[in-house]
Amino acid sequence: MKNSTSYYAKILSEKGLKASHQRIMVLDYLDSHRCHPTADMILSALKQDMPTLSKSTVYKTLNAFVDANLLREITIEDNEIRYEYNLMDHGHFKCESCGQVYDFTIDFGLLKTKDLDGFQINDRNIYFKGVCKSCLDNEQNNV
Amino acid sequence: MKNSTSYYAKILSEKGLKASHQRIMVLDYLDSHRCHPTADMILSALKQDMPTLSKSTVYKTLNAFVDANLLREITIEDNEIRYEYNLMDHGHFKCESCGQVYDFTIDFGLLKTKDLDGFQINDRNIYFKGVCKSCLDNEQNNV
DNA sequence: GTTCCTGCAAAAGCTTTGCAGAAGA
DNA sequence: TCTTCTGCAAAGCTTTTGCAGGAAC
Numbered sequence: 001m002k003n004s005t006s007y008y009a010k011i012l013s014e015k016g017l018k019a020s021h022q023r024i025m026v027l028d029y030l031d032s033h034r035c036h037p038t039a040d041m042i043l044s045a046l047k048q049d050m051p052t053l054s055k056s057t058v059y060k061t062l063n064a065f066v067d068a069n070l071l072r073e074i075t076i077e078d079n080e081i082r083y084e085y086n087l088m089d090h091g092h093f094k095c096e097s098c099g100q101v102y103d104f105t106i107d108f109g110l111l112k113t114k115d116l117d118g119f120q121i122n123d124r125n126i127y128f129k130g131v132c133k134s135c136l137d138n139e140q141n142n143v
Numbered sequence: 144m145k146n147s148t149s150y151y152a153k154i155l156s157e158k159g160l161k162a163s164h165q166r167i168m169v170l171d172y173l174d175s176h177r178c179h180p181t182a183d184m185i186l187s188a189l190k191q192d193m194p195t196l197s198k199s200t201v202y203k204t205l206n207a208f209v210d211a212n213l214l215r216e217i218t219i220e221d222n223e224i225r226y227e228y229n230l231m232d233h234g235h236f237k238c239e240s241c242g243q244v245y246d247f248t249i250d251f252g253l254l255k256t257k258d259l260d261g262f263q264i265n266d267r268n269i270y271f272k273g274v275c276k277s278c279l280d281n282e283q284n285n286v
Numbered sequence: 287g288t289t290c291c292t293g294c295a296a297a298a299g300c301t302t303t304g305c306a307g308a309a310g311a
Numbered sequence: 312t313c314t315t316c317t318g319c320a321a322a323g324c325t326t327t328t329g330c331a332g333g334a335a336c
Contacts, residue, residue: 018290019335020291039326040325053293054292054293055326056295057292060327078218079325080221091254102258102259110254113234115247115248116236116245117276118276119273119276119279121271122272122274124271126269127267128259130264131262131263133260163317164309165316165317182301195318199301199318202300204317206301206302207316223300
């Protein structure tokens with residue numbers, strides 16, 4: 001656990017959410033790991049310590065967190081929603097070989113276009129796909 | 144129909160795909176409308192002229208087109224894949240009010256980051272969300 | 287004591303698959 | 312003629328919903 005239970009409980013109550021054990025565990029997981037898991041990955045990871053945790057609780061928890069602006073949803077592939085506890089502007093890279101999602105910094109101020117003059121922009125997303133350095137290195141070693 | 148049947152038939156055979164009536168209709172629809180439909184939208188539109196067209200044919204056709212690099216898949220929301228017949232680099236804006244997807248031009252050359260040095264980038268996507276000009280104007284008129 | 291949350295099971299959506307008949311090359 | 316495609320039905324996945332019991336405040 002990266003921070004104390006009361007630390008996460010405070011965050012939750014500030015957002016008007018009850019600080020249940022399950023919610024604290026989910027929030028802690030996302031804060032500690034800083035990865036980009038799907039709902040199913042979170043469930044699998046937390047089931048080890050909470051065998052009774054249910055899939056629907058994980059889904060409801062994540063949706064509540066997104067509604068409360070505590071998490072961001074990431075949509076790279078159509079068949080999976082990923083979540084992250086990092087509200088700073090940044091881009092995502094998904095490796096087509098190993099499936100891992102990497103963050104990268106990017107200057108969103110450069111993303112200007114006249115085509116959207118008069119539009120209200122609420123959310124900006126960038127994602128790349130390709131092969132990560134680690135997979136490329138492995139390929140070379142195996143050839 | 145924007146172009147002739149033989150025009151689309153040629154495109155298909157160049158990609159090694161048989162030029163069936165259904166495939167020509169799907170390709171023509173995407174070329175003529177230049178919108179960002181889901182598989183279901185395409186099915187609904189084409190059913191008027193082809194009542195026997197089946198959902199699985201539309202899905203198989205779209206997947207075959209994507210594999211042949213004839214179309215691009217767009218993933219903005221998790222619960223819907225959209226398709227477009229426009230392989231040029233550009234961004235997408237989805238209006239959270241009316242649901243319409245707009246294209247916008249953007250200089251992808253500006254998207255440089257040191258965080259991905261050594262990575263192989265195959266695909267770059269940008270999408271914004273917000274409220275489009277037309278919905279904003281309507282809001283003002285109704286207040 | 288209320289209100290909100292959890293967990294089970296069932297339902298809902300979208301997408302894929304298997305297979306027999308039909309159409310394209 | 313041979314290969315590939317279509318369309319129906321069924322299956323597969325992820326996500327959502329309804330509801331009764333339980334936990335938080």
